[in-house]
Amino acid sequence: MLLVSQLINGLQLGSIYALVALGYTMVYGIIKLLNFAHGDIIMVGGYIALFSLTAGHFHPAVAALLTVGGCTLLAVILEKLTYAPLRFAPRLSLLITAIGISILLQNVAQFFFGAAPRSLPYRELFPVGSVTIGEFSIAYTSLVTIILSVVSMVALTILVQRTKLGKAMRAVSEDTEAAQLMGVNVNNVITFTFAVGAALAGIGALLYGARFPLVTPTIGAMLGLKAFIAAVLGGIGSIPGAMVGGYAVGLLEVLTVFAGLSRWTDGLVFLVLIIVLLVRPTGLMGRKFMEKV
Amino acid sequence: MLKVENMNVYYGNIHAIKDISFEVAEGEIVTLIGANGAGKSTILKTISGLLRSKTGSITFKNDAIDHTVSHAIVKRGLAHVPEGRRVFLQMSVQENLEMGNYTQQKSTMHERMEDVYAHFPRLKERRKQVAGTLSGGEQQMLAMGRALMSQPKLLMLDEPSMGLAPLLVEHIFEIIEELHNSGVTILLVEQNANMALTVADRGYVLETGRITLTDDAKALLANDAVRKAYLGG
Numbered sequence: 001m002l003l004v005s006q007l008i009n010g011l012q013l014g015s016i017y018a019l020v021a022l023g024y025t026m027v028y029g030i031i032k033l034l035n036f037a038h039g040d041i042i043m044v045g046g047y048i049a050l051f052s053l054t055a056g057h058f059h060p061a062v063a064a065l066l067t068v069g070g071c072t073l074l075a076v077i078l079e080k081l082t083y084a085p086l087r088f089a090p091r092l093s094l095l096i097t098a099i100g101i102s103i104l105l106q107n108v109a110q111f112f113f114g115a116a117p118r119s120l121p122y123r124e125l126f127p128v129g130s131v132t133i134g135e136f137s138i139a140y141t142s143l144v145t146i147i148l149s150v151v152s153m154v155a156l157t158i159l160v161q162r163t164k165l166g167k168a169m170r171a172v173s174e175d176t177e178a179a180q181l182m183g184v185n186v187n188n189v190i191t192f193t194f195a196v197g198a199a200l201a202g203i204g205a206l207l208y209g210a211r212f213p214l215v216t217p218t219i220g221a222m223l224g225l226k227a228f229i230a231a232v233l234g235g236i237g238s239i240p241g242a243m244v245g246g247y248a249v250g251l252l253e254v255l256t257v258f259a260g261l262s263r264w265t266d267g268l269v270f271l272v273l274i275i276v277l278l279v280r281p282t283g284l285m286g287r288k289f290m291e292k293v
Numbered sequence: 294m295l296k297v298e299n300m301n302v303y304y305g306n307i308h309a310i311k312d313i314s315f316e317v318a319e320g321e322i323v324t325l326i327g328a329n330g331a332g333k334s335t336i337l338k339t340i341s342g343l344l345r346s347k348t349g350s351i352t353f354k355n356d357a358i359d360h361t362v363s364h365a366i367v368k369r370g371l372a373h374v375p376e377g378r379r380v381f382l383q384m385s386v387q388e389n390l391e392m393g394n395y396t397q398q399k400s401t402m403h404e405r406m407e408d409v410y411a412h413f414p415r416l417k418e419r420r421k422q423v424a425g426t427l428s429g430g431e432q433q434m435l436a437m438g439r440a441l442m443s444q445p446k447l448l449m450l451d452e453p454s455m456g457l458a459p460l461l462v463e464h465i466f467e468i469i470e471e472l473h474n475s476g477v478t479i480l481l482v483e484q485n486a487n488m489a490l491t492v493a494d495r496g497y498v499l500e501t502g503r504i505t506l507t508d509d510a511k512a513l514l515a516n517d518a519v520r521k522a523y524l525g526g
Contacts, residue, residue, distance in 0.1 A: 164391075164395070164399075167384070167388060167391060167392060168392075168395065170381070170383070170384060171381050171384070171392050174381050174382065174383055174384070175379055175381060177343055177375070177379070178375060178379040178380075178381065179392070180342075180343065180363045180364055181341060181343075181363065181367060181372075181373050181375060181379075182364075182367065182392045182393060182395045182396075182439070182443070183364045183365075183367035183368055183395040183396035183443065184364055184392075184395055185362075185364045186364070
C-alpha cells in the first residue's frame, strides 16, 4: 500500500529528472558540451511561472506557456550569444562558459529577487485533489506530472526518430562535417536542439514547482545536478538513456527515504552512479559502434 | 564545370595547399593522384566549403562558391563523398539515403532511392540495417549512394578504394564508370593511381601541396616518372 504510493511518488520525481536529463543528453549529443547552465534555466522558469501568476495574474495556461516559451527563448539567446561564437574553440572553453552562465543566472536572480524562497501558487497551475482507485489514491499533481512527462517524451522520440529535423539532429550528433556535406545547416540544428532541451526544462520547471513549490535562485543547481547524474547513469548522449536514468534516480531517491535512509539519499544516488560507471563506463544505455576502416 | 584558381590553404602555420589551379569540364572524369599527405583531401574539403582558401577563386557552373557555406554548396549540385566514407553508423541504410536527400524534394525521394538501389542492389537488401553493421565495401557504396541522392552534377570522390579488397575496388570503379556514363561529372581523388588513371580522362599529380604534372590519363599512365613514383615501376 504505502510502497505503491511511494513508487508513484518516485515515478513523479523520476519524470521530472528524466525531462531535465533529456536537455543535458541532447546538448551533449550534439556539441559534446555538458551544459551546466541547464539547471538554472529551470530556476528562471520557476520565477517566470511565479511572477506570471502572482504579479501578472495570468490565466494558468498562459503562465505555463510563458514559462516554457521563456525557457526556450533564454536558451536560444544564450546559445547564440555565448556558445555559438565558441563553435571551434576547445571543449574546455565551452564547459567553463556554461559554468559561468550558471553562476551568472543564479546571481542575477538573487540580485533581483533576493535569496529568500518565494512560494509558487502551484494550486493555480494544477488541479487540487486526488483520484481514488480502490484503496489507492493518487494526487492529481503526480498523475499530471507522469502523464505530461510521458507525452513529452513520446513527442520527443517521434521528433528525433521520424522527422527530417530530428534525423538531421542525429546526423549532426554523429558526424557534424558529414551532416554539413548532406546540406544540413548545422548552426540551426544546434540552436534547435538547445531550444527543445530548454522547452522540456520549462515543462520540468512547472512540474518541479508542483512538487516543491518554493522558488529560490539555487533550485536549479541541485535539480540540475540530479538530472545530470540521471543522464550520465543512462548514458550521456542517449535519449532513451536519459529517460531510464531519470526514472532510476527518482525511484532510488524515494525508495531510500522509504527504507528510512533519508539522510543517505544523495550519497546513495552518487554511489549507484559510481558503481554503474565502473561496470559500464558508457552508462546503462550508452553504446559505441566500432568504426570500420 | 568546376574551376579552381590559385587555391592556398593553411592549417595554422602549415601551408598545405600551394597555389593550385585546375579545372573539370562537364562530362569528364578527372583524377588527382598523389601520396598520402599531398593535400588531396584538403582540396576537396576546400571546394565543398569545409575549409577556406586564403586566395583565388572556386567557380562551379559559372558561379563563385568560395564564400558559400557548405550546406548551400550541396544544393547547387556538388556532392562530396568524404575520405573514410563517413556514413552515419547509427542510422539505417535508408535513413542515410534520406540524409542524402536533405536538400531535395521529398516527393521524388523514393524514385531516386530506387535509382540508387539499382546501382547498389546490396544496399536494398540491407536497407533496414544500421550502417555500422555494414562491411567496408558496403559502407563505401552507401556513401556514394547517399551522395547520389542529392542529384549531383559533379561528384567528388575521396579515396573510394581505401581499405577495400581488390575485387571490391574493381566493383567500385565499375560503378564510377556507370555513374559517369549516366551523365555525372566526376572528380576522383585516389592513392590507387593505377585504377584512377585507367578510368579517368585527365589527371593531375600532386606533391606536397603542389601540382607537379598534368596530362591525359593515358599519357600519365605511360609517363616514366609517374610509373616510378605511383605505379610501382
